[in-house]
Amino acid sequence: MTKTIGKRTLIFPSRPSVNGFYSVVGEKEAQGPLKDWFDLTIGEGHFGEDSWEKAESKLIETATMGAIEQSKLSLTDINCFFGGDLLNQCISANYALRSLQIPFLGLYGACSTMAESLIAGSVFLDGEFGKNVICSTSSHFCSAERQFRFPLEYGGQRPPTAQWTVTGSGACVLSKTGEGPYITHATIGKVIDAGITDLNNMGAAMAPAACHTLCAFLEDTNTTPQDYDKIFTGDLGSIGKDLLRQLLSDNAITAENLEDCGDLIFDSETQDTHAGGSGCGCSASVLNSYILKQMKQKKLKKILFMATGALMSPTSSLQGESIPAIAHLVQIEI
Amino acid sequence: MQHFSKKEYQKQVSKQEKSPWIKNLIWAYCVGGAICVLGQGILTYAKQMGLPKEDAGCVTSITLIFLSGLLTGLGVLDKIAKHAGAGTIVPITGFANAIVSPAMEFKNEGFILGVGAKMFVIAGPVIVYGICSSVIGGLIYYLITGGRL
Incomplete structure (x- = not known):
């Protein structure tokens, strides 16, 4: 028996349950519209460390420990960690897992990694390879800027379409059994x-990738957007969101129930973030706070979470390549 | 997704909000102009203090580079440059910022391969092509004038 419907949508008959989730964000994110939803704010970006990369690693570690604590499990109960980040060789996740000592599968899907980790974790649980897994990603404005763009103190101008990399991480514990919310498709x-x-x-x-995945899902499940309380895209930002609406x-x-994590996390008028937030930590921190908390409160019952990633590399861009993108979708319901 | 044309999509994307170039132009003109006025002030003062013209020019460049480096280190220059754009990039202040900012950023990677190597990551091309074009300019000058000054 294959666990798919339509052409390529996966179904999880065992319904993996989100038993714990945690979000940690930087100072700027904690001043944004979602400030009351996050679990922890780190204040100044170094988070007590001496480099941005170490700070980002600590973000993943903190979010992971927070989620495990919330699920009332211990580190030894976790069978596998699925996650990654934006940095080369996924160093934030690698170094976090060096101290966590959980079996680890590193993932890279740029900003789509949160959904990618949920899918990998759900497949793992539904295949009965374990009882509990962690799904987590992170990003840090300062470590991403120095890897992908310019040094922080460089005096450049950002165009209106530019997005602001979120400093933050989100993690959740997926378990074979639990009270939900459940990953179903x-x-x-x-x-x-x-x-x-x-x-x-x-x-x-990223907007065309989001449209492509959403159309495939709706066709496979024979549903319409109105069948869901909300559809959350990852980090298209205000401009990408409008483009996606147009493409749809x-x-x-x-x-009309389309929302975007990158659009939600900042107030572009007062926070000078131009088109909105981006980075793996954007959809991860919004999912593991604003979205899942609302599901726990039963304000949202059935949602689609679709994290989008621009698979951009400075090297291939300099060689004249265009930017490939990807979007992964999960259906979460209570 | 049935209906998607790359060409149409790219056309649609190109119609998006562009940088506010008139505002940017005015900012660049004013800030760039102010830096030049400051430079002229230093030059005039240095000459009044009795320095020869060429030395006074050197003092002006050094002072502006120092100020730009200092303001970069204090985390102020990028905030001015955010509005000023080409106004701070084009004068010598932009060059100083382009050297100092990576030097600050990459100190965690050590003094040799961090600060030393990375400090030219932005300004390097300016140095390379600046020297190349001055050599070519010099050769042309030599060929035209036959080496007579």
């Missing part, structure tokens, strides 16, 4: 390249 994204080359317009690069309407789909 998932659609694994394909790499979509719309030929966008502007490194300061990730929203435009070209395909005769209206999704």
Whole structure:
């Protein structure tokens, strides 16, 4: 028996349950519209460490420990950790796992990693390879800037389409049994390249991938956006969100319940974040606070969470390549 | 997804909000102009103090580079440059910022391969092509004038 419906949507008959979740964010995120939803704020970006990379690693570690504590389990109960980050060789996750000592599968899907880790974790649990797994990702504004763009003190100007990398991490414990919310379906994204080359317009690069995955999921499940309380995209930002709406309407789909984590996390008017938030930590921290808490409170019952990633590399961009993008979708319900 | 045309999509994307160039232009003109006025002030003062013209020019450059480096270190210059754009990048102040900012950023990677190597990551091309073009300019000058000054 294959556990799929339609062409490529996965179903999880065992319904892996989110038994614990935790979010930790930086100072700027904690001043944004979602400030009351996050579990912990680190204040100044170094988080007591002497480099941005170490600080980011500590973000993952803190979020993971928080989620484990909330699920009332201990480190030894966790069978596998699925996660990664934006940095080369996924160093934030690697170094966090050096001290956590949980079996580890590192993932890279740029900003789509949170959904990717949920899918991998759900497949693992549904295949009965373990009882509890961790799904987690992180990003840090300062470590991402120095790897992908310019030094922090460099005096440059950001165009209106640019997004602001979120400093934050989110982690959740998925278990074989529990009180939910449950992961019920998932659609694994394909790499979509719309030929966008502007490194300061990730929203435009990712919107077609989001549209592609959402259309595939709706077709496979024979549902419409109205069947869900909310559809949360990862970090398209305000510009990417508008583009996605346009692309969906070209395909005769209206999704008024569409929200975007990158659009939600900052107030672009007062926080000078231009098109909104981005980075793995964006959708991870919003999912593991604002979204899952609302599900626990039964304000949201059935949602789609679709993290989007621009698979951009400074090397290939310099070689003239366009920016490929991917979007993974999971359905979460109570 | 049935209806998707890359060409149409790229056309749609290109219609998006652009940088506010008139505002940027005014900012760049004012801040860049102010830096030049400051430079002129230093030059005039240095000449009044009795320095020869060439030395006074050197003092002006050194002072502006020092100020830019200092303001970069204090974390102020990037905040000015955010508005000023080309106004701070084009004068010598931008060059100083482009050297100092990576030097600060990469000190965790050590003094040799961190600070030493990375400090030219932005300004390196300016140095390389600046020297190349001055050599070419010098050769052309030599060929035209036959080496007579």
